[in-house]
Amino acid sequence: MMSFNMGGTAEPVYSVPEYESILGLFLFPDLSFTTSQRKSKGDSVKMDVLTGMKQKETMEISQLMTEMEGKTVQINGAIHTIRDMGTVAFVVLRKREGLLQCVYVKGIAEFELEDLKEAASVLIKGTLSKNEKAPNGIEVMIESVTILSEPAETMPIPISKWKMNTSLETKLNLRPVALRNIRERAKFKIQEGVVRAFRDFLHQQGFTEIRTPKIGSKGAEGGANIFKLDYFHTPAVLAQSPQFYKQMMVGVFDRVFEAAPVFRAEKHNTKRHLNEYTSLDFEMGYIDDFTDLCAMETGFLQYMVMLLEKEYEKELIILDVTLPRVDKIPCVRFDEAKELVAGKYKRAIKNPYDLEPEEEVLIGQYFKEEYDADFVFVTHYPSKKRPFYAMDDPADTIYTLSFDCLFHGMEITTGGQRIHDYHKLLEKIAARGMTEEGMEAYLSAFKYGMPPHGGLGIGLERLTMKLVGEDNVRETTLFPRDLGRLEP
């Protein structure tokens, strides 16, 4: 650890806080403390006691903003960039709350500017002053610096630029470094906000958070798109959804949710597919019909927008995000939606029972143009396109009581009412030519009684992508997994 001192004082600028300071008010009798000395025979028990959080002398940006001008402060951070203007230089620190401008003036700071390297972690001591042109309106006049850690090489990409103008491929290859760019990391703060909103909102609505296994003996919904693994010489699979488990748990907690990874061995190589993604799932009992689910999702989206406005304003500004309209979300039947876009955009309906990605885009466009809507619920998907557990519409069993939610023309949610009657579930399984084998536990929940229920799953990365205006889901995935990418 190098240390640059201001004056001729022998005291280090940055002293590691005394370990004893965390002892608090209480000391066990006959106990003394030692960090790294070994106990010698005959000593009393050497022990420390933790009583809670440590007070730190270093400050974060939000703390600095409440401090008085002229105060001597200590701050740590990574040197994001150094702009040398001659007699004065700006040393911009990257801290978790944002950027902090520190001012180096030769002679005031008693060390050479050359001693500082971009990407070094430092502890700076200086004087706080206000500057409207600096980020957050504050800056620190540097007095002394302690280098905590230094890089071994210079940055391979210009992470301190506002827009890096680096290809997605390069950004993904250099992920741990590329994410240090302010705009890149802001996307994942927004993503954090989305998940927080999902959980907090559902918690308020009486949902219980559950954790279901990701390794299982059979895929929840069957099909070929399942990753297989050897589980102590037994064939096993990775969960492609928590579907069976969340339904089973409705019988326990009435309302449950989970925000966890799901795995899809799909060979899609598109801008909107990942082979591992985060699914925001909920399942609720005692619904009157599937629109209860749409209403719950609407409530979540409204809460999400509110939370982002309130607590993620900084990131919304960094990314220049205009939040979507969530006050009124149109709800349109699948067949109706197909006809609407076929009519308006002069497009022949090729397959009445399937929705092509292009049609989804046009549905989004239609409702944006006609009603200024950013989200649309498309309801009553054909039964043949939905899994066996989907409840058919009793009024027309070609369709189901299900829906997708589109955000700017992209499916971000799939949901619907499920069959809750044991015998009806068995009938549907038989009608599909499926086997009950491996579904015994799932079916047992129904055998012993299940309330009417339904649920949905939201693709977190897609929702984030659309929120921040990206067009590739890899842009809003920390470490994406796709057909060609297992690293980093």
Place this chain on the structure above:
Amino acid sequence: MMSFNMGGTAEPVYSVPEYESILGLFLFPDLSFTTSQRKSKGDSVKMDVLTGMKQKETMEISQLMTEMEGKTVQINGAIHTIRDMGTVAFVVLRKREGLLQCVYVKGIAEFELEDLKEAASVLIKGTLSKNEKAPNGIEVMIESVTILSEPAETMPIPISKWKMNTSLETKLNLRPVALRNIRERAKFKIQEGVVRAFRDFLHQQGFTEIRTPKIGSKGAEGGANIFKLDYFHTPAVLAQSPQFYKQMMVGVFDRVFEAAPVFRAEKHNTKRHLNEYTSLDFEMGYIDDFTDLCAMETGFLQYMVMLLEKEYEKELIILDVTLPRVDKIPCVRFDEAKELVAGKYKRAIKNPYDLEPEEEVLIGQYFKEEYDADFVFVTHYPSKKRPFYAMDDPADTIYTLSFDCLFHGMEITTGGQRIHDYHKLLEKIAARGMTEEGMEAYLSAFKYGMPPHGGLGIGLERLTMKLVGEDNVRETTLFPRDLGRLEP
């Protein structure tokens, strides 16, 4: 759907709320709504608009508790048990907030008691009254009932009993049903509280929640205990910890956390091992030393106890839980701890560089007996028992700046300071005879600068187990995965 009516009224007791009621105040011009009718040619666009949450007529227990006696109420739930006392019968509903006693009196309720089955989902209409002896001090005099769903068979285990006296094996085999027992499900509400506390506390402390991939090309810490899978003809593994990723993300957000599944292909078949479990991980930059991490965990444990006391009182009472002491947590060196228990319990030290489970138990016992402590930090584990990235103690490189946290003598946390200097990391890798291959991305984070940092991982199921006083980690895992169990 069967419906039992009270009087001779033609109106159904329970009418599905009109879909139109969710239209709110706003209607798009020229739009009308239809649920299941197909659009006829020439009709205008049939569409509904969702404006938020639906208001429900049915009430939850907390709402009922604020209502006036004598009020006519509607409630739904599963029939947990029926106790027929002759002229009066108690129909106990299981709702998400607890049990609700409903009273059936022949003649007042105009249907036969025989029409009700245990495990059916029902909607009950009745009159609210106070009764100190009933759960939550309230009960509902039943007027009419609507059966929403019925079981196909009677319960295979007595879930309505306070203690089921059923073997763990049976409970796990019948998991979706066994969890409906009030005590069983209470454990998982406590678990929810633990995770909420972890996230909320760390969020307040400036940590960012991250989501790291569970499929990767190489295990974070190497070793044989890794599940392998085929990833589109490329060998891949399941993450045994988010270690590498959370460290890389310290370079981005300074402080990060994740609560997610991890996978260990260990062939342990003990009461405290699972092959898939939830790891509560955090990693923080700019630490002064590893005791910052212990202090942060102490802060979390204190917050957790506070949250459980405040919001999970009901479950604590159901499970008769006495929360652990978290005001003062002793912190003792590994070698010191070994000598303490060897001395007090007359036990020879077999291996000075390893801690046996029996020794952990005795350390727990020692600190409980001597200091009434429920948690203990055991620090300075031998370097050879810690992974390569652990920082050795400069004062004695046989040991590391690391720790475990024991709860009643069981390891629930492993953590420590990590090497942050690129060259030192390379040296340690070389000294261990390891290869850098497959670690390029991880190492790149250090090459381009990383602050001093450290972190820890807490086993959620173990922590919950100890909190609720169970002795097998499967008791506090919704759907455990072990050597012999992949189902349900």
